[in-house]
Amino acid sequence: MTATPRQESDRVARSVPGVLLLPLLVALVLPAAFASGGTRRWFGGRGEAQRAEAQGAKDAAAEAFYELDTAQRDVRISVETITAVDDSPAARRALTDFEALGRRIDEVSHRYIQAVDAHDLDRVDLEASAASRARADLTAAKDELVRVKQELDRFAQGLGPLLGKAETQLARLAPAVERARQALLAASNALDGVRGSGLKADDLAARLAALGPELTRLNQGAGQHGVQQTLERAERVTREAAAVRAEAERLPEKAAEIDRRLVSLRTRAEALTTRAGQVEPVLSELRRRFAAACWQDLQHVPEQAVENVRRAELELRQAQGARDAQRWADATTLLSTVRALLNTTDEAVSAAGERLRRLNAVQKDPEQEIERTRFAIRDAQRLAMAGRTTPDPRHARPLDDSVARLERAIATLEGRHPDYWHFLTETEAVRQAVAQVVARIREERGTGH
Known part of the structure; x- marks a missing residue:
């Protein structure tokens, strides 16, 4: 019996695998979709x-x-x-x-x-x-x-230049902070060593303790305090800690030096006491042999010397007390005062003996002083005339004045009681004035004026 078209279609459908049905359905659906006016979809x-x-x-x-x-x-x-x-x-x-x-x-x-x-x-x-x-x-x-x-x-x-500068500073930050820490540690160790030797060093300990808050700020970091401020703080801490360390290391030597100065100045004060007692006989001879103008300014040397030595001995006792209390700065200041007092006394005591020596020399032979001064004037005059037919008035005038001043000083030696001390001070002043002219001439010629 012959199959109908529907039966044939069913048979074909049963014989085709299922995966081939989808394209077939799509082919059937698409024309219907376009024909019905649905949403347009496009590909390619x-x-x-x-x-x-x-x-x-x-x-x-x-x-x-x-x-x-x-x-x-x-x-x-x-x-x-x-x-x-x-x-x-x-x-x-x-x-x-x-x-x-x-x-x-x-x-x-x-x-x-x-x-x-x-x-x-x-x-x-x-x-x-x-x-x-x-x-x-x-x-x-x-x-x-x-x-x-x-x-x-x-x-x-x-930003290049600014960034380069900033990075350079940042690169300095960590090493700077570490240097500060190490400086503080070294100062602390040096201070411990000094204390171990029996020295208190309280002032150095106080200075080191004052740096403690600064170390705390360094440890808090640049994020909290700023890079520039942290760098400056680190450098300051390093510098101050290094100073504390150096002073601590020098402290034993300083103590020994103060001890030596105490002994030396005490010995010098004792010697000046003996020398001050010798001034009065010198003054007696000056009064006996020379005019009053030659010794009046030395009248108070003996009592002034005694007073200065007394004050020096008082300062020495105070310096010893400061040293025993390890107040090094006070001890040093007091010793400087003692030294100044003894220097002044030494100069005054020596001046009396030197005055008598010079007066004896000029009384015996005033020509030596006169000739010495004239030689200085003639030497300056030759220099002023070197390479010239006439001297420069700026140089000739003070030299002529010096000649006149010397002649007036020589004239004071006449009479029964010559003022030899005035004569000596005048000749010395003349030589100083002449020396100034010589220095000016050499300066001008050296600069081509």
């Missing part, structure tokens, strides 16, 4: 190319956004490094410029995000015109991102 051709271009624009914009974001983070680190170290006008201006750039970056980033949110390129029913608009918007966003990054790159290049 120009529409797919528009979608691909839009997606490419989106990817390019995303890459530009990522590069800008990365660059901004890097530059922010540089700016923060600079401002942490540098408070100069240039550094403050760099921060202001970076903040302005940040606002510009925020604006273009916002427009980029808006462009991304405005276009869903994964929609199945994306129109070709929508894909084209998406590509245009995303490309514009990308171009803005690129332009701002170029501005950021130029700004970063301009």
Whole structure:
């Protein structure tokens, strides 16, 4: 019996594998969908190319956004490094410029995000015109991102000198802090060593204790106190701790030196007491043999010497007490006062004996003093005339005055009781005036005047 068309169709369907039925169904459904006016779906051709271009624009914009974001983070680190170290006008201006750039970056980033949110390129029913608009918007966003990054790159290049200076200071930070710690440790060890020898060194201990809060601030770090301030603090602590250490190490030697000075000055005071007792016989001889003008200024030397020695001995006892209490600065000051008193006394006591010696010499032979002064004048006159036919009035006048002054001094030797001391002081003054003329001539000729 011959099969009907329907039966034949059923047979074919039963004999074809199930996987082949889907294309068949699609082929049957598609014409019906277009014919019934349903949603249009498109694949391939120009529409797919528009979608691909839009997606490419989106990817390019995303890459530009990522590069800008990365660059901004890097530059922010540089700016923060600079401002942490540098408070100069240039550094403050760099921060202001970076903040302005940040606002510009925020604006273009916002427009980029808006462009991304405005276009869903994964929609199945994306129109070709929508894909084209998406590509245009995303490309514009990308171009803005690129332009701002170029501005950021130029700004970063301009930071070079400031950043280099800041990084140099940061590189100094850790070593500086470590040096301060080591200096404090060395000072503490030196102080312990001094105390172990029986010296108190209370003033040094107080100075070292005062550095304790500074060490705490150094340990808190530059993040809390600033890089520049921390560097300055570290250098100050290092310097002051080194000074404490040096003084501590010198303290035993200082104590020994003070002990030596106490003994030496005590011995010198005793010797001056003996010498001061010899001044009165010298004054007696001066009074007996020479005019009053020759010795009047020495009248009070004996009692002044006794008073100075008495004061020196009192200061010595106080210095000994300061040394026993280990008040080194007070002991040193007191010993300096003693030394000044003894020097003054020594000069006064010596002056009496020297006065008698010089007066004896000039009384015996005044010509020696006269000739010595005339020689100085003649030597200066020869120098003034060297290379000249007439002397310079600036040099000749004071030399002529010196000749006249010497003659007047010589005249004072006449009479029954000559003032030999006035004569000696005058001849010495003449020689000093002549020496000044000689020095001026040599200076002028040395400079070509």
